[in-house]
Amino acid sequence: MCLGIPGEVIDFLPDQPDLARVDVSGVRRVINVGLLAEEEVVPGDWVLIHVGFALSKIDEAEAAAALEFLAGIGQAYEDELAALAESRIE
């Protein structure tokens, strides 16, 4: 029910605009993109694949923002650890 995996859209099947071929780490499968009918989907887009359907388009900007937040926390943590290490009072 929850298993969704990101995949890259390679191309669409000729005569079948609903069906696209996606690539997941070198593995390819034809999936139905009908649930994204109200959005523009082009080759190169990344989608979330669940039981042979694209459920959602992956927003690359949001993904980048999420990673930036995590990197920020990571950096702050590193800085803190470094500060802690430097400030030993022995």
Place this chain on the structure above:
Amino acid sequence: MTAGQVQHTGAGDNAQSAGWVREALREHDEQPGEAGRFPRLGSPQPLPGTVREELVLERIDRARRARPRVKEERITMSHGAGGKATQTLIEAVFLDAFRNPLLEPLEDAARLQVGGARLALTTDSYVVSPLFFPGGDIGDLAVNGTVNDLSMAGAVPLYLTAGFILEEGFPVADLARIAASMQAAARRAGVQVVTGDTKVVEKGKADGCYINTAGVGVIEHNVNLGVAQARPGDVILVSGPIGDHGVTIMLARGELDIEADLSSDTAPLNGLVADLLAATTGVRALRDATRGGVATILNEIAKAAAVGVLASEDDIPVRAEVRGASELLGIDPMYVACEGRLVAVVSPEDADAALAALRAHPQGSQAAIIGAVTAEPPGIVQLKTAFGGTRIVDLLVGDPLPRIC
């Protein structure tokens, strides 16, 4: 009951629970032995939480150590998957019936003393579907699989038998193709098929072609390989990327409509093993990772030697496509079959030499150290995940079926 109507008798009624559930409850209510030794859970004076939890965990451990029993009335696909059900079946039915010291180690091949020679003897049946797949066919598996079982015993494989069960209507051309594959594989491995058998069954049985091969080899080196010899501190290696064969087969069945550039890793490992055993005397055990995958072998080590195993997910080689297909389907490559990979348990002083020997051979070019044997907790395989946490890798329950959930 008319179509579409559902009988709803309301929440507080006397709807029966399933027969087997009532039976299970009754069976445990009548369980002797516990009453005197431990107070029943839920008794009027409850024990402190930690004590109660310990009792429950102990009870589970006892149940796990109990004599294996096959509860099902009929064989299911689980019994052939190489996991818990297969093990229980082997122990409860076959070991029980045939019991003798030569069988009990339940290694890939039996070690026999005949005259002055130490022999290894093994057998395997091949029922793969589809018969022809990227990277090989059932004939390749039939030869390589048995050659490998002999190699895992440290034996030089010499002679094979080949028994065929053919389905009425099976194309002779396909049979010729399979035989040619077997001959090519045998030549590559340096073995000969010296005797065999053929049977034909009615249309609808045997899925085209089933093959059984038995093999005999001579144990020349002064080695005594066996998983029961694993000791805390030993290093565990794998000879290459895992899961190639099983995923190839799953995709080749065509039902999942998934394409990938993958082929089976079926290969004879006797050359690799010979190099390994020549390079170091520190090899304690060898196992080829067939059905049930690497995870099953790690569990076999832990159980046979009563030791713990700690593996590192990051260190286990997996091809990108195998990973992609596994993520897509929700299966775990650790449980997926290989047909040309071995797992080696090596003493720590000899680990580097072993790794170098494997890597020097074309079939071991991507060999890696994946973990170590620990003293605690005995019988348990732990995996340090790529993420840094730890989880248990238990024996497979059922087939590694694709999940959606």
Place this chain on the structure above:
Amino acid sequence: MRFVDEFRDADKAHALAAKIAALCEPGREYKLMEVCGGHTHTIYKHGLEDYLPEQITLVHGPGCPVCVIPMGRVDDAMALASHPDVIMTSFGDMMRVPGSNGSFFDAKARGTDIRMVYSPLDSLKIARQNPDKQVVFMAIGFETTAPSTAMTVLRAAGEGLTNFSIFCNHVTIIPAIKAILDSPDLRLDGFIGPGHVSAVIGCRPYDFIARDYGKPVVVAGFEPLDILQSIYMLMLQLSRGESTVENQYTRVVPWDGNAVALRAIGQTMELRPYFEWRGLGFISHSALKVRDEYSGFDAETVFSVPGVRVADPKACQCGEVLKGVLKPWECKVFGTACTPETPIGTCMVSPEGACAAYYNYGRLTRQRVKEASRS
């Protein structure tokens, strides 16, 4: 793997774990429920609980849409499958769930034509290839999967197929969450919201949890960093005494959900007046059935199913385990009559159910806690 590996970076995990620990009030216990089985799977697969302080307990919710299906419905599915003309098709998750007389797996062993599929579209393909057979698709899952079933029914209708139907057991998540919230012995502090369900229904449906029950909700992705970040966001809210709905999984979940998906569901399905959930009892408007206009694709209309209710025994305490009231080992039948091989209730049927997970992993946790306290 893009959009996957970056969210499995262990270095960032330590930072998040430290921040989470820092937000814990001394002496206070926190119980956070992840509703969705996929989250439970990630938590176990990556050993996430190792990163959390002792004060935080993750309670595994009723997020396995297969395991909450009552045994009677499994029996109905088996009855459908045993029709000589029927090819039953099902996801892998369903294959080992036991009914009164075994599972799909066992039925296969007896010769029943049951085939595993990855997608409902594969089931449609089997129907096209086998015009002389009736193909039934066992439709399971929450709102994540219902749109795919719906689209398949629409496609079948468009093609004029007469040999394809679905046995609809789709369930909806909100009523289950509400049932847990309404129980008098609720002990939960916050919810890790289901990521892929929310890709379909959006984040608004969870407003009532924050507003009326005062519990924060963070909709989470499925990689370990997603879950850790969501826990961090929940702890932040709790430390500030806030309760709102937040979206951590912004790269996939739109706040308003997927309108096309919701329309497809609405066109082909409607809510059943009530449906029984193992462990939670009868819940109104919590499951879907095929609309009359599409009754030709409704297996319950095309065939007759026994429809006999099979109750969980009184000894089953799954309900309390699901709500975080009881720990698995506190259930009287845990580990004796009820084991992963002989699961009596929903918490043991799913490999990620609280009881199954504890049965398999609990021993180890105890060991490590003991060793940690010794060292």
